[in-house]
Every structure is written in structure tokens, then in C-alpha cells.
Amino acid sequence: MTAWTQDTIRERAASLGPWFHNLNLRGVHTAPDHFLGDFPAVKWRSFADDIPHDLTGRSVLDIGCNGGFYTMEMKRRGADRVLGIDFDDDYLAQARFAAEVEGLDVEFRRMSVYDVGALGEKFDVVFFIGVLYHLRHPLLALDLVHEHVTRDLLVFQSMQRGANAMAAVKPDYAFWEQDHFDDPGYPKLHFIEHEYAHDNTNWWAPNRACSAAMLRSAGYEIVSHPEEEIFICRHVPRQAGEYGAVYPSQGGAGA
Ligand SMILES: C[S@@+](CC[C@H](N)C(=O)[O-])C[C@H]1O[C@@H](n2cnc3c(N)ncnc32)[C@H](O)[C@@H]1O
Secondary structure, eight states, X not given: OOOOOHHHHHHHHHHHOOOSSOOEETTEESOTTOTTSSTTHHHHTTTGGGSOSOOBTOEEEEETOTTSHHHHHHHHTTBSEEEEEESOHHHHHHHHHHXXXXXXXXXXXXXXXXXXXXXXXXXXXXXXXXXXXXXXXHHHHHHHHHHHTEEEEEEEEOOOOSOOOOOOOOSOOOTTOOGGGGOTTSOOEEEOSSOBTTBTTOOEEEOHHXXXXXXXXXXXXXXXXXXXXXXXXXXOOOTTOSOSSSOOOOOSTTO
16 A cells, blocks of 8 residues: 655656546645636536435446546445446546545446446446537437436536527427427537547537437436536436337347
8 A cells, every 4th residue: 555645646646647637636636727627626516415415325336437536526425336437548547546545445447338238237326427428329328328327316417519598399390390490499419520629529519408308318307407517317217118229138139
């Protein structure tokens, strides 16, 4: 077990950088010049009270955990088991180092959100924050998260662009009715063919109504919406019924 000092923490943090999470590791900040400020602490403050403060006996999955900020916060709330997954080894190395410095017993695993079915485990609380817009297949990911790993709460966030309005959308429209598609509050998922913010992993930017609609469609009831981008949801049966985008296993070829 390493006896970490501020100097050795600073040295190791620098060797593992650059960091996206500005963690405060015993007074050493890992991304003090973050373009979003003290991130994600500043985001966390906007919804921290919407999640149970005592998670004793509960399990948490943090999808796209990055440097482990939320993974560690959930452990600090007493969760029995906390697993962070990310498909980026560099971020996972940061998260493992941070948890060691903080003395927190959490697990990190290299895994894509598309593979969550392989976990074979459901979690009481699932964080799916800051990931959807980085995915080429966002609704598939939401379907998989709903189907395989969410037992109760989903904590969701996406970068959103476009109108903040939420139009009242009817369950159906006649073929010739089209005006509602041009309503700024109609759910819209903007496709980014090239780059956005100099980042070619930004594939989609939903508007606020679209985030809400995709969540409902994937089988999540929105229980609180503490700020524009954050949705706290409860797992409910899917609207689409038995056959959605996540097809039940048919037992393989020839079954
Ligand atoms: C914008 S960061 C968000 C980090 C953190 N969840 C937060 O909200 O502060 C996106 C993270 O998602 C991870 N990521 C992107 N695509 C992923 C995928 N298909 N499966 C798992 N993680 C993914 C990235 O490696 C990165 O760590």
C-alpha cells in the first residue's frame, strides 16, 4: 500500500493525464483548468440531493465512469457495491489511482456500454451521464441499459442542443399532418456528421424534449428533472411492449 503524499499524488496524477475529471485528491486537483470549471463537482451539486444520501445495501453501476468522480461519490454514500465501467484504459487507470488515494473499495472494469449484458447483474442505481451523445447508436444503448442492468434508478445526462421547450406531443398524427415536426419543442436528435466542439466522438445532440422522449421510450419514468440536462428515472416496463430494439435471444441460428 503506497503512503501517498501531495508530492507523489501530484507526480502520479501528472503522469496519468490529461484528466477530464477535476478530482480533489487530498488537495491535489487533477484538472484545475477545466473548460467547464470545477467539473464535474459543479454539475454534481445540481442533482446531488435528488439521489438517496444513504445507499447502504444498494449497488451502483457508473457507465462511462471516466476518472471515477461519480463512482467514488456513490461509495461515499455507503453503497455496498460500486462498479465503474469505461472503454478507455487511460481513464480507467486514472479512476483506479484516484480510488486508491481516497481509500475507496470500488471496482473498475474495461467495458463498452453495448456489452453491459455480459455483466449478468442488475444494479439499484445506474449512472449514464455524459455518454449518450458519444454513441453512434444511442437508443440501442439505452435499451440495453434498461434490459440488462437497471433494477431501479437511472441517473441520466446528455449534452443537449436546440430548444429547451417540451412540446405536448400527441400519441399519433394523420399522415398529412406535419407541422408538429417543425415545433422547436418536438423531440429532435441532431446528427453530427463530422465534429462538434473539435470532438469527433460527438455523434448526436438531442434537444431536451428528445432526451425525455428517448428515456420514456426505453422504459424509464422520469421522477425528477433537477436541471435541463439531468433526468432521474425509475425503471418501468417498456412502452413498446415485448418487441423493442433489444430482441429477445432466439437461441441462435436454427433455433
Ligand atoms: C464526457 S465523458 C463523461 C464522464 C462522466 N460520466 C461524467 O459525466 O463526468 C464520456 C465518457 O464515456 C466514455 N465512453 C464513451 N463511449 C463509451 C462506450 N461505448 N462505452 C463505455 N464508455 C464510453 C468515455 O471514455 C468517457 O470516459
